[in-house]
Amino acid sequence: MGNRNAIRKGKLLLLTLAACFFAACTNNDEPIENNPNNETPKEYIVSLGFSGEITDITETPLSRAVTNDLYGIQVYSTPATTSEEYAPYAYGLFDDKNNMVIKLLEGYKYKFVVTMVVDGKNVLYSSDNKYSSPFSFTPICSNFEYSSIEQFTSWDLGCGQTCINNGYNYDYYDRAMVERFYGEISDYEPIENGTISIEMKRVSFGAKFIAENFTEGTLNIQMEDAPLLVIEYPATTIEGIFTFYNQYGNAAWTADDYSETILVSIIWTKNDGSIIPLLTQNITFKRNKLTTITVKINDAGIENGVNISTENEEIQPGDNIVIDTNGSGDSSIDPVI
Numbered sequence: 001m002g003n004r005n006a007i008r009k010g011k012l013l014l015l016t017l018a019a020c021f022f023a024a025c026t027n028n029d030e031p032i033e034n035n036p037n038n039e040t041p042k043e044y045i046v047s048l049g050f051s052g053e054i055t056d057i058t059e060t061p062l063s064r065a066v067t068n069d070l071y072g073i074q075v076y077s078t079p080a081t082t083s084e085e086y087a088p089y090a091y092g093l094f095d096d097k098n099n100m101v102i103k104l105l106e107g108y109k110y111k112f113v114v115t116m117v118v119d120g121k122n123v124l125y126s127s128d129n130k131y132s133s134p135f136s137f138t139p140i141c142s143n144f145e146y147s148s149i150e151q152f153t154s155w156d157l158g159c160g161q162t163c164i165n166n167g168y169n170y171d172y173y174d175r176a177m178v179e180r181f182y183g184e185i186s187d188y189e190p191i192e193n194g195t196i197s198i199e200m201k202r203v204s205f206g207a208k209f210i211a212e213n214f215t216e217g218t219l220n221i222q223m224e225d226a227p228l229l230v231i232e233y234p235a236t237t238i239e240g241i242f243t244f245y246n247q248y249g250n251a252a253w254t255a256d257d258y259s260e261t262i263l264v265s266i267i268w269t270k271n272d273g274s275i276i277p278l279l280t281q282n283i284t285f286k287r288n289k290l291t292t293i294t295v296k297i298n299d300a301g302i303e304n305g306v307n308i309s310t311e312n313e314e315i316q317p318g319d320n321i322v323i324d325t326n327g328s329g330d331s332s333i334d335p336v337i
Contacts, residue, residue, distance in 0.1 A: 054200035070120030206290030206315030208239035
């Protein structure tokens, strides 16, 4: 973990330095033409909209366009009559849906890749009003920036790595406690008064931990590559919404049956200072579902036992997992905390 954290911090420093060389989002507000015949193609003004699970986030007045949510959008283009690869065309980071209006050129088809971080302006680390991962230290835009440079890569928008504001600095996680959405649309050819509706899928999972027979001390709950969760007596529950890692940075995490199996370790620290490993176990978390893990704490000095029961219900309720522990520390697997 130490090497990984060093690499992350080095990457963050490089991104910070690189951001100094990028102009603000309003420096280039005209499309870049790639037309060998020097003909001026017709321009279309197209508005972006979103559908799918993203409509489930909140209900707000229609007049309220500016939010704390952040939308990162990377646009690609290719000539409509060829089989050329898509090339970067435009990008933008938005908090106002009214600004998501783009100029598209006749004779081209387009690909849009979008991720949205709920409450991103508050939860993401920023410096000089530029927002870090997954947004590559980009400022909020008032319009699209047209550029042949790919500002947001598939690794940025399609992967869960996130740099979180911790109040005084930042923390970097592969599975941050952040709710996030993702969508793509390809081969769009512009028309007069056109609109683009991008279906957005929640790429997050819910985790809820319930401690039974918990009478003192604290429980430290560590999900791999996620922030530490702590239950301190007399509390007995804790829950949150987390972004999946999706380490390959693609659209796979939007599948209805997408899941990740994550190593979970739980340690009990008693009032007398004794530290007791309760379990280290892989648990599968499913997209758009809340998995409830009930930890039954037994301090009887008997052999550890694990009992798992699941229910496929439609965060939305998901699996219910019951784990019996003895609190004796007689575990053959070392905790990862």
